Amino acid sequence: MTRVIINGSKGRMGQALLSCGEANPDIEIAAGIDVGDSLADVIAASDAVIEFSFHEITRSVAELCAEHKKALVIGTTGHTAEDKQAILKLQSEIPIVLTSNFSTGVNTLFWLTRKA
Numbered sequence: 001m002t003r004v005i006i007n008g009s010k011g012r013m014g015q016a017l018l019s020c021g022e023a024n025p026d027i028e029i030a031a032g033i034d035v036g037d038s039l040a041d042v043i044a045a046s047d048a049v050i051e052f053s054f055h056e057i058t059r060s061v062a063e064l065c066a067e068h069k070k071a072l073v074i075g076t077t078g079h080t081a082e083d084k085q086a087i088l089k090l091q092s093e094i095p096i097v098l099t100s101n102f103s104t105g106v107n108t109l110f111w112l113t114r115k116a
Helices: 012-023 039-046 056-069 081-092 103-113
Strands: 002-007 028-032 048-051 069-076 096-098
Touching: 002 012, 002 039, 012 028, 028 039, 028 103, 039 056, 048 056, 056 081, 081 096
Parallel strands: 002 028, 002 048, 048 069, 069 096
Antiparallel strands: none
16 A cells, blocks of 8 residues: 655645545555645655645655655646756655646647657
């Protein structure tokens, strides 16, 4: 079973992820956190963090995940080029998925564009 923290759990995507996690027997929602909550207080209870909060804090979330050796999935948008570079640099320490859109159609389009 994979223990997951949803960061941004009160938003639309966070709520959808909580529902998916509750319906999947292979996933345990270790915590759902949002504004005012501390990821540092609960990160030890997880295997991975799914980040759907605000782009302004994604870099610090990534650094905390690297410090605690937790995998990270980022669906938050609006990162600066500098933040993206700093976040992706941490891939040498932990698994990181950074995508601006989780829809199948858009990701297929991204894949086809790279192939062209």
